[in-house]
Amino acid sequence: MQAPPSPELDRVLDVLAGRPLVALTGAGLSTDSGIPDYRGPDSPLRRPMTYGEFVSGPAAQRRYWARSHVGWARMRRAAPNPGHLALTELERRGRLRGLITQNVDGLHEEAGSRALITLHGRIADVVCLFCKEITSRTVLQERFEEANPGFADAVGPEIETAPDGDAVLEQTDGFRLVACTRCDGPLKPDVVFFGENVPRDRVARAYAMVDALVPSGGALVVAGSSLTVMSGLRFVKHAAKHGVPVVIVNRGETRGDPHAVLRLHAGTSEVLSALAGATPEPAEDTPIPQWRDLAP
Template sequence: MLEGAPDTPGKALDEALDRALGVLASRPVVALTGAGLSTDSGIPDYRGPGSPRRTPMTYQEFVSGHHAQRRYWARSHVGWARMARAEPNPGHHALADLERAGALHGLITQNVDGLHTAAGSRTLIDLHGRIADVVCLGCDRRSPRDELQRRLAALNPGFVEAAGESVETAPDGDAALEATDGFRLAECAGCGGALKPDVVFFGENVPRDRVARAYAMVDAAGSLLVAGSSLAVMSGLRFVRHARKIGTPVVIVNRGQTRGDDLADVLVDGGCSEVLPAIAAVARLSWTDDGRTNGTVVRS
């Protein structure tokens, strides 16, 4: 745990970062990322400082029938047009750089935006799925989200334009849109069943094999770096608890408190876009290809 706060916020951040580097630079790293990493790409989060209270649709509500699905897909049709334009920010690129440097041995993300892949990360577990994929609830057929977007646009011409740019973008690729009556749904091209984004909704379980792979990744880690997650839900917190249980050091980089603060060896209260590039810069100088260091931590 971090000790008493130094004299100034800048000094506190520098000293916390030095401690984080001291932990990470001597061990192969696995990262766990959350929504706070993507806010600098224009994607809002659920629980960050200043975030409004949000009530996302649950899995039970989505599968309840046509009305809920029409509401979801109408909002998603508007939101996707914006999310699809999002680009990886320096935090995403820093984690990809860490992987290329041999320092990061795996990445578990709670985000569904696909920005880690776009930034170049390869050893990746999309814990909650990807919003860019669609699955049929009837036949389990997978298809690309941009293909569905074209079908929805043909069924609902002018809908996105009518919503206007003033409609607030919400997390997970939807929009705060209330007027959804009359929106026409697209059915599965294979069986005519109901379509769902291939993501884990609130109230839905992460597939067991995916969880098992994530635990195995944490088991093989020398340290766990949590970036941009409040750890408010057990989906991510369980891996921090597991790391602590097996004696793996934990570093948390996040703006504000997290539910896992008492499990961390080092807390860095800062933005991912600033902190992660600083860590990656050290990796380029200090880590060798096998994930070990030359014994020197160098701050640029």
């Protein structure tokens, strides 16, 4: 996918030329894969369930899992788009030294990214709130189908898909929950809900990725995030404070705009593809930096 020529895109490519990069991605990167975002310019007002609501009891958990049961069947069919693939190519060519994502959809992993920190977890994993065992969302989907035969099929295609793998579904009272097979505890997607803290080790590893840009003259590229929540904005502030140039590519304003040296209102697929296309193949004897010790 090629972006139309523009002076703004040329400036982005000039500023980033030859620099090692770390990328911070948000929901706007996955909209080209058919997954809606929370705060895009055309997005409706959404109120996701908070952590406090979820742990309040079975009624809230039933509402969440019923919606998720319908939405997951759609979300797991999503495929990486050119933006995801461009980041993978930048990593392969040695330009992208690390990737921090706020997304939980797993599309970076599917695209082949390895130097990856999934800041908010993965919707494909499920955790028991009692024993903390991690299990597969695919397996849970099968258990929900057995406990609620025909529930997902009865929901018409006009039901809107919402971010993070759920659906805008009102009638959830009859949905039957299933519990942890190990301890019979309540199950929760292994993602960071609103009102819940990102694990400290992930935050520390993400800061380390940004800090490594300082001696190497690198830059931080924000792709598809409004930076509304501090979980992502803190890395932008940290980079700017330490002299690391920040370039933001997003449709719509972001809270990080005052800290950016360049701000491009454009689609992430086009811009990242242009950046990958402008990056030459490394020489055969060029060592490619590895960040496996920073990966989750």
